[in-house]
Amino acid sequence: EDQVTQSPEALRLQEGESSSLNCSYTVSGLRGLFWYRQDPGKGPEFLFTLYSAGEEKEKERLKATLTKKESFLHITAPKPEDSATYLCAVRPNSGGYQKVTFGTGTKLQVIP
């Protein structure tokens, strides 16, 4: 069974204090790993797709990396507006393109 585990559940950072969020996954072959940002009362907003180990993607203060067992979302010098819940999801090779397993998210709070 595919599993996605995100840690920590919650993270509180001072503005400018860099850190990383972790997404560990167990799938029978990875077709794609997705990162989303979710603000309170809103739907998940797509950030990145990673397809193979060693791949990296960047957007402003965020950088996503991928290994064969986990993905990291690195946040450099975060600002209060980066406060949100960050979701990780994996699409396995089996089960067609419809099967996507989501983690429960990391709730990030950035304090001014």
Added chain:
Amino acid sequence: NAGVTQTPKFRVLKTGQSMTLLCAQDMNHEYMYWYRQDPGMGLRLIHYSVGEGTTAKGEVPDGYNVSRLKKQNFLLGLESAAPSQTSVYFCASRDRENQPQHFGDGTRLSIL
């Protein structure tokens, strides 16, 4: 540029009542999805559609029905609402294979 639009945004129902949630997307996407999000759990797939006129069951389909009569719309129905269906419901759509899903802002549904 609306993307994925869900109506209504909030609804309170009594046990046994029925209702329909509407999802509309203006991106000409073939694939559409209905998820539910509950505290402490990842997004779970209820039903999905791979094109106009098609529907299929996801991970937690019991108690729900769907229809996709037009490519841009995907309807989720609750025939006889139960308290266990209290949740936040998200609709998503996707373009080509292995592309990310794009989500609406959700419908918050309470069943009393």
